[in-house]
Amino acid sequence: MFEFLKGLRKPGSRNKKVNLPIGRPVNEWTNNSHFKKNLGDNLELIRKIYHGSSDIVFREFSGGTNKEFKMAIIYVDGLVDKTIIHEEILKSIMLEARAVKPNSGISKREIYQQILSRTLTAADIYEEEDFKRVLLAIASGDAVLLIDGHDTAICVSARGWENRGVQEPVTEAVVRGPRDGFTETLRTNTALLRRRLRDPNLVIKSHVIGRRTQTDVVVAYLQDLASPQIVKEVEKRLGLIDVDGILESGFIEQLIEDDWMTPFPQIQYTERPDAVAGQLLEGKVVIMVDNTPFVLVVPAPFMSFFQSPEDYYQRWMFATFSRWIRVLSTLITLTLPGLYIALSSFHPGMIPARLVSSMAAAHEGVPFPAFIEALLMTITLELLMEAGIRLPGPIGQTVSIVGGLVIGDAAVSANLVSPLMVIVVALTAISSFTIPNYNMNFAIRVMRFVVIFAAAILGLLGIVLMMLLILTHLVNLKSFGVGYMEPFAPFKTRAPFDTFIRAPLPFLKTRPLYSRPQQTYRGIDHRNDTEQGEVMEKSDDMMPKLSKQARAYQDDMDAKRNRQGDMDEGHEEE
Amino acid sequence: MDFKRCISMILCMIMALCLMGCWDQKEIEHRGMVFSTGIDKLIETEDEQKKYLISFEMPILSGGGETGGGVLEKPWILATTGNTVFEAVRQADIRSERPLFFAQNKVLVIGEEIAQQEDIRMMLDFFLRDHELTRNMNVFIVKGTALEVLNVVPYFSDSVGDYLRTLSRVKYKSSRFRATELSCLVEDLKRNGSALVSRVIPSSAGDEVKLAGAAVIKNNRLVGWLGEIENRGTLFIQDKVEGGSIVVSCPICSELGERAETITFEINNVSSKKEVDIRGGKIKFGIVINVEGTIQEHSGWQYHDLLEQEYIRRMEKVVATEITREVQAANNKLQQEFAVDVLGYGSYLKKTHPDFWEEIEEQWNETFFPQVEVDIHSNVMIRRIGTAT
Numbered sequence: 013m014f015e016f017l018k019g020l021r022k023p024g025s026r027n028k029k030v031n032l033p034i035g036r037p038v039n040e041w042t043n044n045s046h047f048k049k050n051l052g053d054n055l056e057l058i059r060k061i062y063h064g065s066s067d068i069v070f071r072e073f074s075g076g077t078n079k080e081f082k083m084a085i086i087y088v089d090g091l092v093d094k095t096i097i098h099e100e101i102l103k104s105i106m107l108e109a110r111a112v113k114p115n116s117g118i119s120k121r122e123i124y125q126q127i128l129s130r131t132l133t134a135a136d137i138y139e140e141e142d143f144k145r146v147l148l149a150i151a152s153g154d155a156v157l158l159i160d161g162h163d164t165a166i167c168v169s170a171r172g173w174e175n176r177g178v179q180e181p182v183t184e185a186v187v188r189g190p191r192d193g194f195t196e197t198l199r200t201n202t203a204l205l206r207r208r209l210r211d212p213n214l215v216i217k218s219h220v221i222g223r224r225t226q227t228d229v230v231v232a233y234l235q236d237l238a239s240p241q242i243v244k245e246v247e248k249r250l251g252l253i254d255v256d257g258i259l260e261s262g263f264i265e266q267l268i269e270d271d272w273m274t275p276f277p278q279i280q281y282t283e284r285p286d287a288v289a290g291q292l293l294e295g296k297v298v299i300m301v302d303n304t305p306f307v308l309v310v311p312a313p314f315m316s317f318f319q320s321p322e323d324y325y326q327r328w329m330f331a332t333f334s335r336w337i338r339v340l341s342t343l344i345t346l347t348l349p350g351l352y353i354a355l356s357s358f359h360p361g362m363i364p365a366r367l368v369s370s371m372a373a374a375h376e377g378v379p380f381p382a383f384i385e386a387l388l389m390t391i392t393l394e395l396l397m398e399a400g401i402r403l404p405g406p407i408g409q410t411v412s413i414v415g416g417l418v419i420g421d422a423a424v425s426a427n428l429v430s431p432l433m434v435i436v437v438a439l440t441a442i443s444s445f446t447i448p449n450y451n452m453n454f455a456i457r458v459m460r461f462v463v464i465f466a467a468a469i470l471g472l473l474g475i476v477l478m479m480l481l482i483l484t485h486l487v488n489l490k491s492f493g494v495g496y497m498e499p500f501a502p503f504k505t506r507a508p509f510d511t512f513i514r515a516p517l518p519f520l521k522t523r524p525l526y527s528r529p530q531q532t533y534r535g536i537d538h539r540n541d542t543e544q545g546e547v548m549e550k551s552d553d554m555m556p557k558l559s560k561q562a563r564a565y566q567d568d569m570d571a572k573r574n575r576q577g578d579m580d581e582g583h584e585e586e
Numbered sequence: 587m588d589f590k591r592c593i594s595m596i597l598c599m600i601m602a603l604c605l606m607g608c609w610d611q612k613e614i615e616h617r618g619m620v621f622s623t624g625i626d627k628l629i630e631t632e633d634e635q636k637k638y639l640i641s642f643e644m645p646i647l648s649g650g651g652e653t654g655g656g657v658l659e660k661p662w663i664l665a666t667t668g669n670t671v672f673e674a675v676r677q678a679d680i681r682s683e684r685p686l687f688f689a690q691n692k693v694l695v696i697g698e699e700i701a702q703q704e705d706i707r708m709m710l711d712f713f714l715r716d717h718e719l720t721r722n723m724n725v726f727i728v729k730g731t732a733l734e735v736l737n738v739v740p741y742f743s744d745s746v747g748d749y750l751r752t753l754s755r756v757k758y759k760s761s762r763f764r765a766t767e768l769s770c771l772v773e774d775l776k777r778n779g780s781a782l783v784s785r786v787i788p789s790s791a792g793d794e795v796k797l798a799g800a801a802v803i804k805n806n807r808l809v810g811w812l813g814e815i816e817n818r819g820t821l822f823i824q825d826k827v828e829g830g831s832i833v834v835s836c837p838i839c840s841e842l843g844e845r846a847e848t849i850t851f852e853i854n855n856v857s858s859k860k861e862v863d864i865r866g867g868k869i870k871f872g873i874v875i876n877v878e879g880t881i882q883e884h885s886g887w888q889y890h891d892l893l894e895q896e897y898i899r900r901m902e903k904v905v906a907t908e909i910t911r912e913v914q915a916a917n918n919k920l921q922q923e924f925a926v927d928v929l930g931y932g933s934y935l936k937k938t939h940p941d942f943w944e945e946i947e948e949q950w951n952e953t954f955f956p957q958v959e960v961d962i963h964s965n966v967m968i969r970r971i972g973t974a975t
Contacts, residue, residue, distance in 0.1 A: 356614040361689020361718065365748055368619065368690055373647035375615045382613060471610060 046143050051082050051160035058086060061147065068150070071097075075105050081123050082160035091153035093172025100134035101155060101168055124162045132157075136169035148226055178204070181283040181305070183450060186322040194283045194305035198228050201285070201300050201307065205232060208289040213237070219250055227258040228302040232288075237295040239528035242492050246297050246310060261301040261308050270490050275458045277451035278491040280312035287321040295529030297492075311494040313526050314486060315511045317452035318342070323514050331514035339512065341443035345456050348443075349386045350467035350475050352436045356382045358471030374430040383468035385429050389437040390464065392419055394457070397441075498526035617687035618644050618678075621661070621747030624732025625709055626697035628667050637704065640674035641665040642686060643736050645745050661745055663736050671712040688718040693747040694725045694768070695732040695786065701801065701808035707775050708806075713768060721769040724754055726786040727801035727808060734788040735795055753797055754784065758828035761821050761853070762814035763797035777933060778951060779805045780926045782812070782820060804926040812916065819916025822875050822909065822964075823929050827856040834908050836886050837900040847886035851905045854879045854969065860934055864942055869954060871931060875964040877909060881971045892971045906966040913962050927955045 047054055055070060062068045067089045075081040085101060108131045128139070140146050140156075146165045150156055153171035178200065181193030194201045202216050213235040221229045229250065233243055249268040258264060265279045266272065282288060283305040288298055291309045299308040318338050323331040356375065360368055378385060396415040400408055419437070423429045440460070447453040459482060466474035489496035499507035509515040510524060523529045620642045628639040645661040664682060668674030678686050694713060696706065713719050728735050740749035754765040764784045774781035782800040789795065800812040800820070812820065821827045829852070836847040855878040863870040881892065881901075890897055920926060932950050936943040946954050 357611050360614050360617060360619070360687065361720065365621065365690055365692060366744070368614070369645055369647065369744055372614045372619060375613065376647045378615075
């Protein structure tokens with residue numbers, strides 16, 4: 013509906029070509045600094061760059077019997093695991109070096125190779141000549157070992173900082189389902205994902221975005237499922253981002269979404285690894301950002317915001333019922349206050365006779381028209397919700413008590429609002445919470461105000477017009493090239509089976525087509541033998557990149573299987 | 587350029603909103619909700635121009651607050667006068683600070699006297715023409731004055747309108763009255779100016795009413811009444827009977843010379859069919875009424891066993907005879923006494939024999955209809971005898 017406002021957008025403001033490659037820092041020193049042979053010079057340079065920050069630790073020490081080899085370790089205090097530094101670096105070098113007999117002939121030139129290949133016992137080490145990469149390594153929690161006389165740094169991965177650990181997601185609670193949620197550490201998150209999808213086709217590609225924050229951003233998808241166009245589009249949009257900081261995946265979401273002039277979200281977020289794994293299996297593309305548990309999923313059409321991962325864990329009737337409840341509550345949230353206004357101020361003739369007298373009686377003595385009354389109450393509700401989110405727990409209780417009293421009781425006793433309006437607003441509030449996605453919940457809540465205004469101006473006609481406008485707008489939206497209202501517009505015959513009803517799993521044989529998966533067949537039917545065979549063929553195709561060893565093992569298994577005759581192949585493959 | 591276009595579009599939209607305005611918007615408690623309307627003859631008038639006394643029933647709503655509010659016991663019966671209905675409505679608008687609102691007016695009561703003297707179609711015209719009103723409103727003709735009915739304070743319902751409307755839905759229990767909707771009534775009147783309208787009789791104590799029988803309208807004026815049983819007879823012909831009871835005396839008792847016993851038969855299911863024969867220049871209608879029902883009371887339980895087939899068959903015959911008699915009586919009254927075709931004989935003839943109808947249409951009401959021979963036959967089947975023998 014905001015189509016006409018699009019003229020306001022500066023031409024090409026978002027699609028401006030970025031000259032800098034991803035992750036290039038803005039500081040001047042990056043362009044001309046490089047390592048020198050002299051350790052003292054190098055340390056001086058790094059000290060200067062960090063402006064004497066107190067959390068950067070420079071540990072200078074000497075090795076060799078005559079202390080002839082000068083070395084230094086640089087790391088950020090708090091980002092590294094000190095035991096690794098002690099045990100794997102300092103102890104090894106100092107003790108090992110002491111064990112070398114004097115005059116054993118190790119020169120300054122050889123000591124570098126000696127340390128790299130023999131002395132350091134840390135698991136993850138690499139050489140780095142590029143000065144700015146070394147700086148990034150220090151900031152990321154690696155310990156950097158500099159040796160006098162060499163212009164190459166040895167980076168030891170000693171990352172180990174305080175983190176929250178895997179906990180149950182707060183925003184997406186389920187009754188049935190795994191209890192682990194993503195954390196703020198990207199590596200933990202990718203591990204949670206890899207644990208669920210052992211398929212080698214799971215691609216996890218890394219990017220660094222943010223000139224100053226240098227945030228790790230990961231794009232994950234199933235190589236043989238996800239649409240190459242969508243993957244390419246995601247990477248293209250990520251590549252165009254040019255900001256100095258990415259603090260949360262919300263930044264990425266807002267910078268790569270299709271249309272910002274709409275309340276409706278076009279990218280889904282979740283903090284549940286099981287939901288992400290399910291989305292990947294549907295052929296979607298996932299964007300994970302370091303320092304946040306919220307993971308983005310694209311493409312995200314309208315109906316996907318009304319699905320909960322739990323829908324697939326519960327039996328189908330239960331899941332279908334809860335989806336109906338969600339659709340119903342969305343309609344209630346969107347239209348109920350508007351309907352109340354329209355019916356009571358424009359069309360009292362449409363209300364049943366008994367209800368109309370009690371409605372009128374309830375409104376008797378209320379000084380405001382129904383529109384102001386509804387606005388008053390819904391704004392109060394929004395205030396309460398906002399206050400409830402921001403305030404710490406103990407004070408939050410006070411707010412809810414005071415708010416509950418004000419909304420429910422005092423306002424009615426003081427004849428400021430009618431009791432019916434309280435019921436309408438309460439019902440609206442409860443309904444709005446059943447929408448699983450907070451983003452969509454917010455969009456619907458905002459649109460509710462628009463519907464209230466439309467109802468106050470034109471009554472039922474206004475509601476109908478506004479709903480038409482909203483629908484038109486929804487149909488016009490796109491999420492990464494996918495129609496927002498798919499599979500309803502354009503309509504697919506199987507559309508209702510994974511939207512309004514969650515069909516029994518044996519019938520959900522195809523992946524949702526809106527994510528344009530390369531393979532549409534999901535192969536979930538375990539009751540039909542011929543189709544079982546088809547599944548096996550497909551799963552064979554899925555493994556083209558197996559190593560020789562793995563392939564040999566598989567051939568061996570196949571031979572065994574043939575010897576055993578008609579075995580149940582499906583379970584063998586698992 | 588873009589910015590200008592955008593601003594002008596927003597301005598256009600705002601202007602459009604002003605044009606439309608909120609002309610229909612009015613808070614629910616600021617409307618004078620009319621629940622029922624009564625039309626009476628204005629007596630003792632000096633002004634010859636005014637002929638209607640129109641009363642509106644508007645429930646008085648108590649305020650909200652913690653009790654929640656509700657309808658107070660006695661509604662305001664606002665009575666105004668006027669030469670036309672709409673004039674009377676505007677008269678009411680100068681006396682009620684809440685303008686009258688008719689969308690909830692579901693009941694229209696017409697007094698006996700005005701119905702006899704004035705054109706009923708004319709009275710209904712406002713109720714058909716005004717956009718606020720709904721056509722499914724119930725129309726009653728009262729034996730007495732409409733004001734009497736509107737002044738009744740019902741025991742259960744909040745308003746007389748609700749009382750009458752709910753009461754007329756209980757037709758399935760007795761079929762002793764009829765429910766007349768405005769839309770159907772107007773259709774009947776349009777056909778030949780005649781119709782049957784449900785009759786309401788206020789009690790002398792003024793605390794209740796009963797729906798009983800029907801008012802016969804001929805040439806848009808009230809000409810007479812049908813009683814409760816006669817009304818049911820007409821409903822049989824129209825295939826609109828939904829229930830009711832028929833009391834007959836036991837078929838065997840009289841033969842055996844025993845004490846006469848009564849049997850109460852309850853009608854459960856009725857279907858009736860019309861047929862017409864115009865051979866030989868005579869118009870002859872045949873009506874077959876099939877009735878299914880239950881024995882509700884059987885006072886001869888000590889003499890006769892209801893499990894006997896033969897007994898049941900004889901009982902069915904007795905009930906059928908009773909129904910035929912009842913229908914015949916009602917039909918005769920309409921055909922001979924009132925000479926008014928309200929049961930749709932003419933329209934049936936028009937549907938089945940359009941050419942013949944065109945020939946006789948002019949003289950149908952006066953000449954042909956009273957001469958029409960109506961042959962009534964009823965079949966009764968007793969489906970259940972209840973839970974005692």
